[in-house]
Amino acid sequence: MNYKLLYLSLAASLILIPILVNHPSEAKILTIRGYQGLTITNGLTIQDKSFKLTAYSNAIPTTTVEIGKNVNLKLRMWDDLGTSQKIHAAIYTNLNGASREVADSNTFVVFDTDKPVQVSDPSGLFSTVNVSVSKEGNYFEVSYDLTFAKPMKKSDIIIRVWDESLKVEETKASDALEVQDAAPMEEKMTEPMKENMTETMKGNMTASMKGNMTEAMKGNMTETMTGGAAETNKMKEKMMEKGNIESPRMQVAHGVAAHDVKCKDGFELVLKSKGGAPACVKSASVQSLIERGWAMARSIMNEKQ
Numbered sequence: 001m002n003y004k005l006l007y008l009s010l011a012a013s014l015i016l017i018p019i020l021v022n023h024p025s026e027a028k029i030l031t032i033r034g035y036q037g038l039t040i041t042n043g044l045t046i047q048d049k050s051f052k053l054t055a056y057s058n059a060i061p062t063t064t065v066e067i068g069k070n071v072n073l074k075l076r077m078w079d080d081l082g083t084s085q086k087i088h089a090a091i092y093t094n095l096n097g098a099s100r101e102v103a104d105s106n107t108f109v110v111f112d113t114d115k116p117v118q119v120s121d122p123s124g125l126f127s128t129v130n131v132s133v134s135k136e137g138n139y140f141e142v143s144y145d146l147t148f149a150k151p152m153k154k155s156d157i158i159i160r161v162w163d164e165s166l167k168v169e170e171t172k173a174s175d176a177l178e179v180q181d182a183a184p185m186e187e188k189m190t191e192p193m194k195e196n197m198t199e200t201m202k203g204n205m206t207a208s209m210k211g212n213m214t215e216a217m218k219g220n221m222t223e224t225m226t227g228g229a230a231e232t233n234k235m236k237e238k239m240m241e242k243g244n245i246e247s248p249r250m251q252v253a254h255g256v257a258a259h260d261v262k263c264k265d266g267f268e269l270v271l272k273s274k275g276g277a278p279a280c281v282k283s284a285s286v287q288s289l290i291e292r293g294w295a296m297a298r299s300i301m302n303e304k305q
Contacts, residue, residue, distance in 0.1 A: 030079045030087055030140070030163040032171055038078060044159070044173055045074040053159075057172045062154055064178045068127070071177070073144045077161055083135040085163040086113035089142045093177065094125060095156040102158055102170070111142055125150050125179075152179040248278040270295035 032043040033053050042050035046063045065071045079085050094107035107125055110118040117131045127149035134141045157176040162168045246254075248261045248269075263269050263280035270279055270286060273296055281289060289295040 029165060029167040029169060030077055030081075030085070030161050031169050032075055032077045032159060032161060033169065034078065040076060040078060042074075042076050043171075044157075044176075045072075045076070046176065047072060051173065053171050053173065056170065057174060060173050060176055062175050062178050064180060065148070066180055066182045067148045067151060068182060069147065071146050071148070071179075073146070073157070075140075075142045075144075075159060075161070077140045077142070078138050079140060079163050080138065081163060081165065082138060083140060087140055087142075088112050088160070088162050089140075090160045091144060092158040092160070093155050094123065094152055095158065096153040100156045100158075100172075102160065105158065109144055109146070123150070125152055148179045150179070151181055152177070154178045248280055252278065272296070 031038070032040065033055070034040040034043070039052075041052045043053040044051045044060075047065070049061075049063065051058070051060045063071075073091060075089055075091075077087075077089070079087070088110070090108055090110040092102050092105035092108040095101075095105050097104060106120060106122050108120050109129055109131065111131050111133065112118070113133075117129065119126065119129050121129075125148055126146055128145070128147040130145040132143045132145075134143075154175045155177050157173045159171045159173070160168060245251075245262050245264050248258075248263075251261045252258060258271060258276060258278040259269075261269055261278040261280070266283060267280040268283050268286050270281055270289060271277065272279055273293055276296070279295070281295070286295065290297050
């Protein structure tokens with residue numbers, strides 16, 4: 001066996017294995033947390049909300065997003081060796097069980113300089129994943145744009161980064177991200193929003209109804225009154241024409257007052273004693289009907305007018 005060759009191969013493999021450092025204050029490595037003399041206030045940004053990460057485990061407010069909507073995570077890292085370094089930056093998610101370490105995550109996105117982005121997503125949580133990197137001075141900024149296809153319970157995010165020194169910095173943001181189903185619009189609205197909408201709708205409906213009803217009613221009433229008066233006048237004109245006079249009942253139905261009813265030639269108007277309804281009777285019969293009590297006397301008729 002060629003032990004020399006075996007030794008060289010083993011040595012080479014060890015060189016390529018990243019070493020998780022204990023992060024002493026003087027360690028100058030690719031860092032998201034900073035170290036003595038270096039403060040990074042926005043090491044992690046989620047949806048434009050920045051967080052300062054200073055230890056291995058960091059408690060930050062949970063950011064809740066909906067499925068189907070983009071969520072942006074940015075890592076801002078300093079490298080004392082400069083941005084010409086090749087870097088590794090990975091985020092691990094779907095960590096919501098009793099144990100929440102890198103080994104417990106099966107959902108992660110890995111960026112390596114000059115290599116395709118690596119995505120592990122056996123549960124199908126992601127619908128799209130895009131990663132971009134930018135440089136500014138000694139700072140690297142890696143941006144992850146993720147769209148979720150499924151809900152995810154509150155999850156820690158673990159960040160692992162290293163450069164060509166292969167010294168690993170591992171940082172955890174506890175309960176950093178939650179993904180929910182898209183809520184119906186009514187659920188998204190707060191109580192003040194609902195109340196304002198209700199009052200606005202009431203106001204708009206009342207004003208609209210008042211306006212519409214008033215205009216409609218005015219128009220209808222005007223048309224009805226104008227039309228009714230016109231019809232009455234037309235009817236009176238027709239009745240004045242000889243030989244075109246309707247019965248007393250029809251004239252009253254068309255709005256003619258009982259004492260204004262017209263009768264044909266040879267007939268006279270009388271008002272019945274019971275009810276005061278108009279009737280046209282032969283002129284020769286008027287006196288007889290009055291005496292029998294069937295028709296009102298002339299004097300009483302004149303009082304009714």
